[in-house]
Amino acid sequence: ASKMASAGSDWKTNPATQIKWGLDYMNSRYGSPVGAWNFWQTHHWY
DSSP, X not given: OOGGGGGOTXXXXXXXXXXXXXXHHHHHHHSSHHHHHHHHHHHSOO
């Protein structure tokens, strides 16, 4: 099962669901999309 399934049952076909999952992940893991970008800029991995 995909981690993205938690964002919605249409995660395979709906780009909006995939974007929502990505934003939720960045907010949870890095605090924000900017936090994710800053982490990547420093470490070059995520």
